[in-house]
Amino acid sequence: MSPKVTAPGRKTLPLLPGSTLGVMGGGQLGRMFVHAAQATGYFTAVLDPDPDSPAGRISHHHLHADYLDSDALGRLSRLADAVTTEFENVPAQALATLAGDVPVAPAADAVAIAQDRIREKAHFVRCSAASGIGCAPYAVIENADHLAAVSADLLPGILKTARMGYDGKGQQGVQTLAELAAAWEATGRVPCVLEKRLPLALECSVIVARGHDGQAVHFPPQRNLHRGGILAVTEVHEQALPPAVAARAVEAARAIADGIGYVGVLCVEFFMLEDGSLVANEMAPRPHNSGHYTMDACDVSQFDLQVRTLAGLPLVAPRQHSPAIMLNLLGDLWFAEGSDQQRDPAWAQVLAVPGTHLHLYGKTEARRGRKMGHLNITGADIASVRAAAAQAAALLGLPDSTAS
Numbered sequence: 001m002s003p004k005v006t007a008p009g010r011k012t013l014p015l016l017p018g019s020t021l022g023v024m025g026g027g028q029l030g031r032m033f034v035h036a037a038q039a040t041g042y043f044t045a046v047l048d049p050d051p052d053s054p055a056g057r058i059s060h061h062h063l064h065a066d067y068l069d070s071d072a073l074g075r076l077s078r079l080a081d082a083v084t085t086e087f088e089n090v091p092a093q094a095l096a097t098l099a100g101d102v103p104v105a106p107a108a109d110a111v112a113i114a115q116d117r118i119r120e121k122a123h124f125v126r127c128s129a130a131s132g133i134g135c136a137p138y139a140v141i142e143n144a145d146h147l148a149a150v151s152a153d154l155l156p157g158i159l160k161t162a163r164m165g166y167d168g169k170g171q172q173g174v175q176t177l178a179e180l181a182a183a184w185e186a187t188g189r190v191p192c193v194l195e196k197r198l199p200l201a202l203e204c205s206v207i208v209a210r211g212h213d214g215q216a217v218h219f220p221p222q223r224n225l226h227r228g229g230i231l232a233v234t235e236v237h238e239q240a241l242p243p244a245v246a247a248r249a250v251e252a253a254r255a256i257a258d259g260i261g262y263v264g265v266l267c268v269e270f271f272m273l274e275d276g277s278l279v280a281n282e283m284a285p286r287p288h289n290s291g292h293y294t295m296d297a298c299d300v301s302q303f304d305l306q307v308r309t310l311a312g313l314p315l316v317a318p319r320q321h322s323p324a325i326m327l328n329l330l331g332d333l334w335f336a337e338g339s340d341q342q343r344d345p346a347w348a349q350v351l352a353v354p355g356t357h358l359h360l361y362g363k364t365e366a367r368r369g370r371k372m373g374h375l376n377i378t379g380a381d382i383a384s385v386r387a388a389a390a391q392a393a394a395l396l397g398l399p400d401s402t403a404s
């Protein structure tokens with residue numbers, strides 16, 4: 001790869017260790033990016049309004065300011081040699097502003113597409129010839145005329161706000177056109193998509209890392225189980241997905257990344273329907289909860305590749321060395337059933353189970369539904385991983401949910 005010249009006086013890519021990598025957002029994804037960057041010898045800078053953010057607290061530099069604060073953006077672009085983002089709701093405008101001074105990956109345009117379900121779906125449709133797959137039948141609802149024009153063929157459906165939705169938030173199931181009208185009213189008439197509810201056989205996702213030179217690598221596809229709209233379990237091993245489905249999902253994710261000239265780590269979520277077909281659900285312009293297994297089951301993690309794509313370092317195809325199951329650890333685990341009293345989950349017992357790797361995000365307050373950490377379970381074979389996951393789940397009071 002030939003080095004790229006950036007602004008005068010700026011370092012050129014690749015940025016070698018010793019440089020400073022910036023990240024917009026200080027949540028757990030930012031924290032794991034900071035860990036990966038620091039482990040390789042980079043300095044880090046985090047911009048997040050929360051003075052107590054999980055990533056800010058461990059970063060060399062922590063700017064606590066609003067994402068659109070021009071003073072803070074100026075300081076970040078002077079501190080950092082390149083900037084990435086850890087969650088898609090960082091205003092794309094902030095990334096565009098930073099890009100005037102410093103390399104930014106992913107680009108503001110790509111993040112803007114992922115932040116808006118209307119643009120995201122249009123992108124999936126645009127890529128469908130190259131990706132081989134489309135998305136769920138849907139209608140855009142931005143005004144009363146759009147609402148009146150909705151076909152009953154899309155019912156029963158799910159009304160999703162175009163922006164700011166995550167973990168099932170901003171979604172309402174609707175059975176009838178009257179329910180749809182009431183649901184849209186309840187959003188405050190913000191732009192939405194109505195999606196047909198599809199018969200899902202399973203959910204999966206693929207993480208792709210694509211460099212400045214257009215070269216891309218991917219991790220093995222994940223099979224995901226959600227509870228209450230939040231990811232609960234991810235499994236990655238040879239039996240997790242039908243091989244043809246896994247191969248199609250990888251091809252599609254790569255085409256979706258290529259289609260926007262994406263630079264960085266991208267996760268694409270898919271549904272496999274009962275008839276075996278695959279549809280693209282949504283994409284995240286950053287590492288993803290379903291990719292956390294890579295931290296312990298692969299020779300490089302999704303955060304290592306986020307560092308490499310940002311720094312313009314070579315990408316090598318990741319190798320998964322162990323079958324893996326990831327259990328998400330939500331704040332609910334800190335409360336005994338039916339009680340508001342907080343207690344620590346049984347970490348010592350969980351860590352006595354062979355192959356368990358505990359990752360906690362340093363959040364001081366546990367709240368129900370809040371992502372507090374995850375537990376990766378690896379082993380020599382999937383039978384032992386399943387047994388260990390069942391044991392750990394029982395110790396934590398989680399349902400035994402290992403799929404397939």
Ligand code: ADP
Pocket residue numbers: 136158160165166167168169195196197198199200203226229269281282
């Ligand atoms: P979020 O941004 O909250 O992750 P998603 O669009 O991924 O939003 O929806 C969350 C979950 O809801 C999905 O993982 C899936 O389980 C379910 N879901 C979403 N859309 C559909 C659909 N069209 N048909 C069936 N289930 C769906």
Ligand code: MG
Pocket residue numbers: 167269282
């Ligand atoms: Mg989702």
